[in-house]
Amino acid sequence: MGEAILAGLLHAQVFTPAGVHVTVRRPEPAERLRQTYGIAAGHDNAAACADADVILVAVKPQFMVELLDDDRMRAATSGKLVISIAAGVRLATLGAWLPEAKLIRAMPNTPCLVSQGMTVLAPGPRSGVEELAIARKIFAAVGRVIELEDKHMDAVTSLNGSGPAFAYVMLEALADGGVMMxxxxxxxxxxxxxxxxxxxxxxxxxxLHPAALKDQVTTPAGSTIAGLLTMEDGRIRSVLARTIQEAARVAASLGGPSKPEPHG
Ligand SMILES: NC(=O)c1ccc[n+]([C@@H]2O[C@H](COP(=O)([O-])OP(=O)(O)OC[C@H]3O[C@@H](n4cnc5c(N)ncnc54)[C@H](OP(=O)(O)O)[C@@H]3O)[C@@H](O)[C@H]2O)c1
Incomplete structure (x- = not known):
């Protein structure tokens, strides 16, 4: 996800390669990132943050505590904009680790890879108009951006972060029907x-409301209403709505310290 955002930022010239310093854990991806994007890439998070104006944190949720709850990181991020995209890690938790940082929590999704992403931003209490404008500019490079309060981020993690996976299943199932025919x-x-x-x-x-658009293509006694009623027989609406509810429930627990490694 971090690389998708990086590629979008460079493509949209929000930053030049000289203005970006990426850190990863292993030497191989660092070398690949250097070669691919012409950026600085290393392993010293605190040193990179000390040199930066804006910091984007894109590690897995369960690695956030060891990365951020650290005195060098507290000093390196003091007074700076820190944007976290980690699922399930609340602003209050981030604020406890980095009390002097200007925090924004962001939830993007993988279509950022093709500049069709959706990102929801939740600003922390120390972030103002200026910080939000920077965050908007960063994520607008890879898609749409809206702002919501932190309390909505579990729902957003499900609907927006996991949503593409749910859409792929629906898309594949419709294609299966075409193959069947x-x-x-x-x-x-x-x-x-x-x-x-x-x-x-x-x-x-x-x-327009999707129901109005649906009505526009539904001819009396036609094929579309026949298909729609079959969908309703399968309770597709409640299955999809409950899918979002269940993924949101799991998203709420992702930031905890001792969970097995989640895979999206
Ligand atoms: N995937 C999604 O659809 C999605 C959507 C929204 C938000 N998110 C959030 O995005 C975050 C990243 O997810 P991902 O799927 O992109 O994970 P990922 O593929 O595992 O990438 C994580 C990156 O973090 C680096 N890293 C890990 N620990 C580090 C440390 N201590 N210091 C420096 N770098 C470190 C890893 O470096 P190495 O390669 O060297 O290990 C890797 O490049 C997660 O918090 C997730 O909740 C993901």
């Missing part, structure tokens, strides 16, 4: 993906 797999997938893209763009651009 004789379409080639690659053709069915292309059609299904473009249908998702088109439908999503209709919702965003027209600002």
């Amino acid at each position: 004789g379409l080639r797999r690659d053709v069915a997938l292309e059609i299904a993906a473009q249908v998702f893209l088109g439908a999503a763009t209709m919702v965003l651009d027209t600002k």
Whole structure:
């Protein structure tokens, strides 16, 4: 996720390669990042933060405590904007580790890789208009950005962070139906993906309620209403809504210290 944001930032020229210092744990990815992006890449987090104006933290949630609850990091981040994208790690927890930092919690998603991401920002009490503007600029380089309060971030982690995985399952299932009815797999997938893209763009651009858009394509006694009723028979709405509820419940526990390593 960190690399997706980095690539978007460099592509959109929000920063130049000379203005970026990345840290990772192992030497191999550091070398690859240096070669690929022409940026500085090393292992000393506190030294990199001491030189930086803006710090983006993109490690797994369970590694956050050992990284941030540290005197060198407290000193290196004092008075600076620190943006965390870790799922489940609340602003209050971040604030306890880094009391002098200007904190913003962000929840992006993987479509940031293709500049179609969605990021929700939750500013901490020490972050003001200036810090939010910087964070907006960073994540606008890889997609849409909105702001919400921290209390909504578990729901956002589910709907936005995990949402693409849920959409892939729906997309694949629709393509399966096309294959069942004789379409080639690659053709069915292309059609299904473009249908998702088109439908999503209709919702965003027209600002119409999805139910109104659905009604526009539902001819009396036609094929669309036949398919829609089959979806309702399968209780698809409650299954999808409960999917978001369950993922949000798990997201709320991700920042804890002794969980098994979560995989997204
Ligand atoms: N994946 C998603 O869809 C998604 C969406 C929203 C938010 N997030 C959040 O994004 C964060 C990263 O997730 P990810 O899937 O991108 O994880 P990832 O692929 O494991 O990447 C984590 C990176 O952090 C580096 N790292 C780990 N410990 C470090 C340390 N102590 N010092 C310096 N670098 C360290 C790793 O370096 P090495 O490669 O050297 O180990 C690796 O480059 C998570 O907190 C997650 O909750 C993910």
